[in-house]
Each structure stands twice: as structure tokens, then as C-alpha cells.
Amino acid sequence: MPVNDSDGVQLAIDRARLVLEVESAAIRELVGRIDGSFSAAVEAIAGCSGRVFTSGIGKSGIICQKIASTLSSTGTPSMFMHPVEAIHGDLGMLLEGDAMIVLSSSGETEELLRLVPVVKRLGAPLIGIVGRTDSSLARECDIVLDASIREEACPLGLAPTASTTAALAMGDALAMALIERRGFSAEQFAERHPGGNLGKRFLRVRELMHGGDRLPRVATDATVHDAIFEMTSKGFGATTVVDADGRLAGIVTDGDLRRLLATHPADALATLVEHAMTRNPLTIDGEELAASALEVMERRHVTSLLVVDADQRPTGLLHIHDLWRTQLF
Numbered sequence: 001m002p003v004n005d006s007d008g009v010q011l012a013i014d015r016a017r018l019v020l021e022v023e024s025a026a027i028r029e030l031v032g033r034i035d036g037s038f039s040a041a042v043e044a045i046a047g048c049s050g051r052v053f054t055s056g057i058g059k060s061g062i063i064c065q066k067i068a069s070t071l072s073s074t075g076t077p078s079m080f081m082h083p084v085e086a087i088h089g090d091l092g093m094l095l096e097g098d099a100m101i102v103l104s105s106s107g108e109t110e111e112l113l114r115l116v117p118v119v120k121r122l123g124a125p126l127i128g129i130v131g132r133t134d135s136s137l138a139r140e141c142d143i144v145l146d147a148s149i150r151e152e153a154c155p156l157g158l159a160p161t162a163s164t165t166a167a168l169a170m171g172d173a174l175a176m177a178l179i180e181r182r183g184f185s186a187e188q189f190a191e192r193h194p195g196g197n198l199g200k201r202f203l204r205v206r207e208l209m210h211g212g213d214r215l216p217r218v219a220t221d222a223t224v225h226d227a228i229f230e231m232t233s234k235g236f237g238a239t240t241v242v243d244a245d246g247r248l249a250g251i252v253t254d255g256d257l258r259r260l261l262a263t264h265p266a267d268a269l270a271t272l273v274e275h276a277m278t279r280n281p282l283t284i285d286g287e288e289l290a291a292s293a294l295e296v297m298e299r300r301h302v303t304s305l306l307v308v309d310a311d312q313r314p315t316g317l318l319h320i321h322d323l324w325r326t327q328l329f
Helices: 005-031 036-046 059-073 116-122 136-140 162-182 186-191 196-201 224-234 254-263 290-300 320-325
Strands: 052-055 078-080 099-104 126-130 143-146 217-219 238-242 248-253 283-285 304-308 314-319
Touching (some): 005 162, 059 162, 099 162, 116 136, 283 290
Parallel strands (some): 052 099, 126 143, 217 238, 283 304
Antiparallel strands (some): 238 248
16 A cells, blocks of 8 residues: 655665665575585686576576676676577577576576577586576586575565575676686786776776887987977977987987077087987886876876887887876876
8 A cells, every 4th residue: 555755765765775685695695505516617617618608588687698798708708698599599509618507596497498408418518506406407407506595585575686686696706716717817807898997997008109100219419400300290399319229318308408498599409419318218118007107207297208118229108198088097
């Protein structure tokens, strides 16, 4: 029956708290069930030379899609296969060397049970995340992970809530264990997430620097006039200075030019750059993270860094504007 507004507010708060308590309890109870079956599932997936397919129907299917997405982003190529589409031809995607994770709260999902003979015929490891370990599906699986719950959080006891939460948590546990099993790195994770803030955190200096013909460069026997021309044509307020072997000898910046003009106003343009340049300028390796370059610039109060190779030959120039454009700040 309808309730008044004040009672409705409290009922909503009470229900929300109860849902969270029931679902958190469902996850806590999984902890005691992590045993040899779980490690066997991790090893089966780690030893898979192909892809890992996940399959479930209804709300379980949605959880399967998330599990497949998490596995793929953490080094285990995975994809969701809808069980209805599977029994109408999509099982052809399953090849030798693949593995399959099936998810069912009841363990009696007819569409999943019809997949079993084909999966077994291919010799693919069949891992079940089930709500009943005595179910038909559990008996057919090679490895069973117990995701059973005491109760759903739904006030009607009908809508999948705690059961899907537990299954999702079990899938996350698999994916995270596989990260450690494979030695999957943060850099590898970032390669799969090139967009957004995560991708920016792992940008390399070489990806943002100006190199090749865009790199301003003059020889030590060039004049300040030559350096100004190079700086202007390349559009930077600095130019590298290299010796006869192409190694970095120094840098000429706008500040160096101002200081030279203040002390030698008459013959500044004819001065050799080796008498005007800053020796031993700040440098960075192209493989360093762009975030590290930003930290150096801020700490040393400079607006650009020279990028050099192992032989101290300049390969690029990184300007703070390049970092602004990536919104690393």
C-alpha cells in the first residue's frame, strides 16, 4: 500500500542499507570458498593458448560481458558468447586452445547445458561459476567455482541482486589473480587503455617530443645569427648545439640571447654559439614518462627539455606546451 513521504524516505534508506548488507555478506562468504578449484581455474585460463569465452543468459549474461571485458583489459583475450546465439551457430567461434566460463545461478540453464557437449568435444576447459554446486551444470564443468548465496537483496526475493554481485566479484577475483599469474604490468594495462586520463599517465616523452626535421639544431661553429634563424624557422625559443660528431654540446635559449645582447650589443649576431650557449643542459630519455618530464620542468623551472639517446645525440625537444595539450596538469 502507498506510504506517506516521510515514511517513504526512511523506507528507502532502510532498504538501501539492507541491500548493501546482504550483497556485502554474499561477497564475504566467497572468501572461505577460495581453494584449489579457484587456483585450478586460474591455471586453466593462464594455460589457454586462445581466447576465453564467457556465457550466461539474462542478468548472468550481463555479468559475463563485464567479466570478459575485465579479462581482456588485463591481458587475457576474452569475449562474451550469448548462449542462444551459440547454439544457433556462434559456437563455431570456439576453437581448440580456447576456454569457456559459464555462469548460472540455478545451474540448470537449458541453453548453457546444450553448449556443454560441443565444448567438451573440443577439449576446451569448462569453468562454471554457479549458485548451486549440486546442479546439472556444475556436474558437467571441469572446474566449479561456488558463488552461492543465502538470499537475494530483492524484497520480493526474485530479482537477481546478491547472486549477480557474488558472480561479478568471483570474476574480478579471477582477473586479478591472472594479473599476478601473468606478471601483467601497469604499462601493458595502459596500452589497452590509450584514451582518457589513464592513457595519459603512461605517455612517453618520445610520443610528444619534436624530433627529426622539427628539431632545431646548429653546429658549434655556427653564429648567433644562425641560431636565431634556426629558432625562428622551427618555431621554438631554443636550439640544440651539436659538436662535429652530432653529440649535444649545449643549448641556446631566448634567455641566453638576451644575456648576450646585454653584454655584447655590437657584435652579438656574429658571436659563435659556443660562446653564447648553456653547456650541460637538462636532458631526458625518450622512454621516460611524460609525467616525469613535467615533474622535472616544474622542479627546475624550465619550459623545455632536450631528449637525447644513449650516445648523447639529441633526438627531440619537449616543450611544456606539449604537456599542456595532453592535459597532464
